[in-house]
Amino acid sequence: MLDTASNRPALPPEIARRRTFAIISHPDAGKTTLTEKFLLFGGAIQMAGQVRAKGEARRTRSDFMQMEKDRGISVSASAMSFDFGNYRFNLVDTPGHSDFSEDTYRTLTAVDAAVMVIDGAKGVESQTQKLFEVCRLRDLPILTFCNKMDRESRDTFEIIDEIQENLAIDVTPASWPIGVGRDFLGCYDMLNNRLELMDRSDRNRVADSIKIEGLDDPKLEEHVPAHLVEQLREEVEMARELLPKLDPQAVLEGTMTPIWFGSAINSFGVKELMTGIGNYGPEPQPQSADPRQIAPDETKVTGFVFKVQANMDPKHRDRVAFVRLASGHFERGMKMTHVRTKKPMAISNPVLFLASDRELAEEAWAGDIIGIPNHGQLRIGDTLTEGESLKVTGIPSFAPELLQNCRAGDPMKAKHLEKALMQFAEEGAAKVFKPAFGSGFIVGVVGALQFEVLASRIELEYGLPVRFEPSQFTSARWVNGDKMAVEKFISANKQHISHDNDGDVVFLTRLQWDIDRVERDYPDIKLTATKEMM
Numbered sequence: 001m002l003d004t005a006s007n008r009p010a011l012p013p014e015i016a017r018r019r020t021f022a023i024i025s026h027p028d029a030g031k032t033t034l035t036e037k038f039l040l041f042g043g044a045i046q047m048a049g050q051v052r053a054k055g056e057a058r059r060t061r062s063d064f065m066q067m068e069k070d071r072g073i074s075v076s077a078s079a080m081s082f083d084f085g086n087y088r089f090n091l092v093d094t095p096g097h098s099d100f101s102e103d104t105y106r107t108l109t110a111v112d113a114a115v116m117v118i119d120g121a122k123g124v125e126s127q128t129q130k131l132f133e134v135c136r137l138r139d140l141p142i143l144t145f146c147n148k149m150d151r152e153s154r155d156t157f158e159i160i161d162e163i164q165e166n167l168a169i170d171v172t173p174a175s176w177p178i179g180v181g182r183d184f185l186g187c188y189d190m191l192n193n194r195l196e197l198m199d200r201s202d203r204n205r206v207a208d209s210i211k212i213e214g215l216d217d218p219k220l221e222e223h224v225p226a227h228l229v230e231q232l233r234e235e236v237e238m239a240r241e242l243l244p245k246l247d248p249q250a251v252l253e254g255t256m257t258p259i260w261f262g263s264a265i266n267s268f269g270v271k272e273l274m275t276g277i278g279n280y281g282p283e284p285q286p287q288s289a290d291p292r293q294i295a296p297d298e299t300k301v302t303g304f305v306f307k308v309q310a311n312m313d314p315k316h317r318d319r320v321a322f323v324r325l326a327s328g329h330f331e332r333g334m335k336m337t338h339v340r341t342k343k344p345m346a347i348s349n350p351v352l353f354l355a356s357d358r359e360l361a362e363e364a365w366a367g368d369i370i371g372i373p374n375h376g377q378l379r380i381g382d383t384l385t386e387g388e389s390l391k392v393t394g395i396p397s398f399a400p401e402l403l404q405n406c407r408a409g410d411p412m413k414a415k416h417l418e419k420a421l422m423q424f425a426e427e428g429a430a431k432v433f434k435p436a437f438g439s440g441f442i443v444g445v446v447g448a449l450q451f452e453v454l455a456s457r458i459e460l461e462y463g464l465p466v467r468f469e470p471s472q473f474t475s476a477r478w479v480n481g482d483k484m485a486v487e488k489f490i491s492a493n494k495q496h497i498s499h500d501n502d503g504d505v506v507f508l509t510r511l512q513w514d515i516d517r518v519e520r521d522y523p524d525i526k527l528t529a530t531k532e533m534m
């Protein structure tokens with residue numbers, strides 16, 4: 001059977017029903033609240049508020065670390081699976097703070113779509129814009145939720161214009177808000193000609209929808225005050241004239257985003273958004289790999305690691321590798337090949353992240369995220385196959401933007417510190433460089449807050465107080481070239497040379513001038529700011 005939209009053979013139903021996505025937003029736009037409502041309507045939790053522990057504002061079950069609880073930020077990316085209608089949703093949580101952009105970037109390599117949440121009063125904010133750009137690099141389809149419509153918000157046309165202009169994407173309204181702020185009543189569902197009214201009495205309840213026959217239906221007046229009916233008719237007519245119609249193919253190609261208006265805290269608009277993700281969101285997509293692409297319906301199982309999380313549960317000193325399945329039907333106990341080391345691996349205790357509890361995954365399909373507990377064999381970027389030598393591509397590592405020296409509070413504990421740092425480097429939480437000259441380590445991160453997170457985790461997980469101190473270096477570049485050229489370069493630039501945790505040669509720089517000098521004096525050496533994870 002051919003899938004009419006893509007002209008590709010239709011996927012097996014178990015794969016076709018999967019929707020794997022992330023939520024991108026600026027802090028405070030309502031990502032946590034929306035996640036909670038997804039879980040509620042997906043049957044993964046019984047009652048909203050369960051996700052936030054009592055008395056502690058702002059934390060979801062997807063926040064594992066003590067540090068996150070203390071600060072109310074989500075440092076790690078985790079995955080949650082739940083069913084909605086005929087669909088299986090895999091929601092991969094992205095860290096919200098801008099300091100963790102590298103982690104976020106990698107998370108976005110594991111999803112097929114993103115839900116962009118914006119605050120109706122604030123529009124497109126800086127972090128949304130940045131994350132959007134990352135999605136664009138991969139042509140990820142984006143579905144938009146304009147949140148907090150129960151508060152004073154901007155004019156609907158203005159919001160849509162802002163998205164179109166700032167993000168250069170066509171916006172098509174899937175719903176249209178009726179009234180604003182305290183007068184916000186609900187939305188007119190533009191796709192199904194339905195009236196959706198908000199139930200203000202119970203935040204976790206969703207009022208029944210009212211089917212109407214277009215905007216001239218007299219039933220509209222029974223539910224909406226006359227002045228708002230008038231305004232709604234005018235606005236919808238204008239929207240239909242001025243804004244593009246929903247084109248499912250353009251949504252899948254990432255050139256158009258449908259927008260739903262709602263209020264996550266009042267559970268309003270969330271089900272419509274979920275239905276939209278099911279209907280218009282992409283099925284699991286082919287994965288780029290070397291030497292060939294992986295199609296989701298291949299019978300053989302393949303997957304790749306996009307995230308490693310150590311010490312998720314302080315009681316069990318385990319490491320969990322988050323694996324996105326790129327193809328096939330995985331069953332517990334399967335023997336896979338770890339392509340980097342060419343070693344077989346029996347996956348006997350995989351976990352599926354069903355919202356709150358980790359459960360043993362008996363089976364999983366292309367599109368799903370499974371967790372594989374391991375002792376450090378699995379690293380970010382690793383590919384697992386049923387024997388074929390395939391390497392998933394497109395999972396980059398970025399040059400850090402901030403560097404500091406790291407020392408153990410107790411000099412006798414240097415070896416322990418090395419072990420801890422290497423572990424965090426493998427998790428992708430930091431870059432660790434061992435300078436060719438001198439002792440100690442240089443730690444590189446993308447955002448300053450990561451130093452604090454690291455210090456706190458090293459103390460918490462290894463009982464090791466550490467100090468971060470300013471380094472003379474400000475940036476790092478990977479050194480590429482043929483063996484002879486690299487050796488010559490190393491011996492002439494020893495003060496700048498270090499090795500990263502994979503043993504690759506890195507040039508530490510103080511000023512842009514250092515980089516310019518290398519480019520001028522060493523034509524056979526190429527310095528790069530990213531490297532593919534091996």
Ligand code: G4P
Pocket residue numbers: 025026027028029030031032033034057058096147148149150151262263264265266
């Ligand atoms: P984030 O994860 O994107 O950072 O946002 P989060 O869901 O934590 O929401 C940020 C704040 O916005 C929270 O209030 C939350 O209750 C509120 N909020 C979320 N959705 C809506 C909505 O639809 N309408 C209104 N009016 N507010 C909404 P807070 O006071 O910062 O935290 P809390 O005390 O409620 O936990």
